[in-house]
Amino acid sequence: MLPLGRHQLPRVYLVSQPLRTAGLRLYSHTAEGASRKRIRPLVYGAFVTGAVAATYLLWPNESRSAPTYSNELLSPTHFTPATLVASEPCTDSETRLLTLAVPPYLLPSREELMFNPIWSIFVKDDDIQVERPYTPLEGIDDEGRMKFWIKKYPKGEVGRWLHSKKVGDKIEIRGPLKTWPWQDGKWDEVVMISGGTGITPFYQLLHHTILQNPSRYLNTRFTLLHASRRPLELPPPQMLAPLLSSAQEHPERLNVVLHVDTLEGPEHPLVASSVLRVGRINQRAIESALEVDKRKESWWRSLLPIGAKAGPERQESKRILYLVCGPEPMIAAIAGPFGRDFSQGVVGGILGSMGCTKDQVYKL
Numbered sequence: 141m142l143p144l145g146r147h148q149l150p151r152v153y154l155v156s157q158p159l160r161t162a163g164l165r166l167y168s169h170t171a172e173g174a175s176r177k178r179i180r181p182l183v184y185g186a187f188v189t190g191a192v193a194a195t196y197l198l199w200p201n202e203s204r205s206a207p208t209y210s211n212e213l214l215s216p217t218h219f220t221p222a223t224l225v226a227s228e229p230c231t232d233s234e235t236r237l238l239t240l241a242v243p244p245y246l247l248p249s250r251e252e253l254m255f256n257p258i259w260s261i262f263v264k265d266d267d268i269q270v271e272r273p274y275t276p277l278e279g280i281d282d283e284g285r286m287k288f289w290i291k292k293y294p295k296g297e298v299g300r301w302l303h304s305k306k307v308g309d310k311i312e313i314r315g316p317l318k319t320w321p322w323q324d325g326k327w328d329e330v331v332m333i334s335g336g337t338g339i340t341p342f343y344q345l346l347h348h349t350i351l352q353n354p355s356r357y358l359n360t361r362f363t364l365l366h367a368s369r370r371p372l373e374l375p376p377p378q379m380l381a382p383l384l385s386s387a388q389e390h391p392e393r394l395n396v397v398l399h400v401d402t403l404e405g406p407e408h409p410l411v412a413s414s415v416l417r418v419g420r421i422n423q424r425a426i427e428s429a430l431e432v433d434k435r436k437e438s439w440w441r442s443l444l445p446i447g448a449k450a451g452p453e454r455q456e457s458k459r460i461l462y463l464v465c466g467p468e469p470m471i472a473a474i475a476g477p478f479g480r481d482f483s484q485g486v487v488g489g490i491l492g493s494m495g496c497t498k499d500q501v502y503k504l
């Protein structure tokens with residue numbers, strides 16, 4: 141998951157970064173003394189061009205900024221005022237768990253396909269009129285509540301703005317927007333590889349498929365390989381506890397492996413450092429997670445000729461999909477960089493060298 145958003149984002153989102161950059165350039169100056177005179181016409185020319193561009197970009201425009209409606213159903217085409225109902229600090233002080241609520245009478249039917257995982261919503265920073273996508277961890281409940289794990293970057297706009305909001309404040313949102321369409325049984329195994337808050341879409345998928353209904357039969361098994369820099373930067377206990385207990389109770393459905401770059405700093409309050417893998421997620425880590433899965437295959441399934449083949453043959457013929465979400469350098473190292481115009485690009489990195497093809501890999 142990219143901080144700047146790689147999905148097919150509406151223009152209001154895409155123009156927001158150049159706007160800030162243009163603003164910075166207008167105030168920068170390096171020319172001194174006599175040379176200043178020579179470049180003055182150029183500076184004025186640049187200023188006029190900049191002013192025209194800024195007027196065009198900043199002027200309210202239907203195609204760039206969606207309207208806000210308080211009495212229409214929640215929709216991707218307009219903003220809806222939501223209320224911040226909780227803002228909890230996390231073990232990683234750069235992140236918080238925020239809960240937003242929209243009035244229940246503004247909820248479209250939750251049976252709608254658009255609420256199937258994985259989906260996100262756009263949050264608008266009212267101060268600077270930019271929006272960023274965020275992923276409701278548990279979808280949306282009947283009261284219209286959505287919980288998010290949100291990171292603030294030192295110079296990041298919307299993350300810092302959200303962290304500064306107080307319970308009771310209004311925050312405009314629009315959505316849902318599809319991040320990736322889940323379909324049970326399309327793959328035998330889905331391997332999710334995440335870094336930092338890149339775990340949020342995978343949490344939503346696992347909450348929908350396993351956590352909220354542990355007895356539901358599924359045709360797909362899940363492996364989650366997650367990496368954070370230090371133990372305290374791992375997701376908060378509120379997220380890790382349900383994932384780890386589900387993996388413990390149903391190893392045949394879910395396998396969770398947690399990596400940290402270093403064990404430096406305090407332990408995570410829930411996960412002992414001794415069970416963490418130290419070092420980045422590499423080919424060996426991916427292969428061994430799949431081998432562990434194979435060993436954990438329930439004993440009766442490997443004895444009885446039910447469904448697909450057992451043993452190594454079965455593993456090879458398995459339809460495996462890799463989903464990757466995290467900081468851009470991590471995505472590039474695991475699956476190759478994104479392509480031009482927000483496209484998926486070629487499969488490279490570790491998954492490329494493992495021989496994965498483009499229909500086996502999706503970068504979020």
Ligand SMILES: Cc1cc2nc3c(=O)[nH]c(=O)nc-3n(C[C@H](O)[C@H](O)[C@H](O)COP(=O)(O)OP(=O)(O)OC[C@H]3O[C@@H](n4cnc5c(N)ncnc54)[C@H](O)[C@@H]3O)c2cc1C
Binds near residue numbers: 276289292294297337
């Ligand atoms: C589908 C989707 C779902 C997502 N879900 C979540 C989620 O659930 N939780 C979550 O935390 N994030 C999520 N994200 C990421 C999120 O949308 C934002 O991109 C992220 O919060 C950063 O936005 P920002 O406005 O805070 O930072 P930005 O202002 O966009 O800055 C991003 C980065 O650029 C750097 N930067 C900014 N300005 C400068 C500058 N002048 N010079 C140098 N560097 C600079 C910042 O330090 C930061 O590292 C999701 C992204 C997508 C695409």
